[in-house]
Amino acid sequence: MQREEFESYLNTLLKPEQIKDFCPNGLQVQGSAVIKKVITGVTATQALIEQAIAEKADALVVHHGFFWKNESYVIRGMKHNRIKALLTNNINLFAYHLPLDIHPSLGNNAQLAKLFSIDNVAPLEVGNELSVAVRGDFSTPLLPQQLEQRINQQLNRACMHIAAPSNKAIKTVAWCSGGGQGYIELAAEQGIDAFISGEVSEQTTHVAREMDIHFYCAGHHATERYGAKALAAHFNQHLPVEAKFIDIDNPA
Structure with a gap:
């Protein structure tokens, strides 16, 4: 599936334009032009990104992505490590915050x-x-x-x-x-x-x-685990991709 097709499908499904949010919804980090395997999860942490790399995923779809309102624009430290891992491994990052809540x-x-x-x-x-x-x-x-x-x-x-x-x-x-x-x-x-x-x-x-x-x-x-989990099941049923939900435990 082409990246543009996948992005268009997600935007049609989740309709991010309907609601004002605290971050950009949709494609946040560009990766592979072709998407065959998708990992979904709650937050784009280093641990989840490493799991996506291990699974040889082409795309990561999360609830909590990057570039939040009032967040520093500087890409260094933790943010640098996460984005570098995505770019090095050619993994697309899609994030949908409030659209996935509602x-x-x-x-x-x-x-x-x-x-x-x-x-x-x-x-x-x-x-x-x-x-x-x-x-x-x-x-x-x-x-x-x-x-x-x-x-x-x-x-x-x-x-x-x-x-x-x-x-x-x-x-x-x-x-x-x-x-x-x-x-x-x-x-x-x-x-x-x-x-x-x-x-x-x-x-x-x-x-x-x-x-x-x-x-x-x-x-x-x-x-907030269950929206990402439901997305993976939806992708497997409706799209020509292999999708898997991965839960990175968080006691908070």
Whole structure:
């Protein structure tokens, strides 16, 4: 598959032009003109790049790439080593940040809904179909401990649970993969029973306690593995390439 064909397919699939982001989405580092093998992953770390080299990949597709807003323009140290490895081995780097969070079927939030068995998924930000945070409900209300167990089991890690003072059962839930803890207040204002995200801030605890909403911190990396994994499966099904998801463990 030609690089331009692959890039066009990704842009049509993920529609990066729809949403303002903190980094460029699409092809970030140019490599081979022909793409036969693709590795997907969460972050373009040195470890993932080395895995792509070992797999003789022509392209790497990630959620967290390079060139973030307010990041230094200088290519030295860690960034130099990563980019040099890509260029030396002729590997294309494609990155899709928010577009991969919000995709209605392959996105991180959509994949979490499947993992946690959440129904009736809708934007948390009313009237914004591209809302980075979403909401839904469970067919049968869960006890707070039951939701904690489900998150732990599905993500294979121990989440942090800040309980609502009323310890209410959970019928409605909102969530945002990665660093989306700031949406908890909006969820509480809508009377939602629980909010799940990948990170926690100092003020998150106070919001949960004072606005009577359960909060679950499930890990930034852990909540953003599944979009990249779904992309690999999608490529294998729909494109003339071999694709493989590689998870580089990250406890954060």
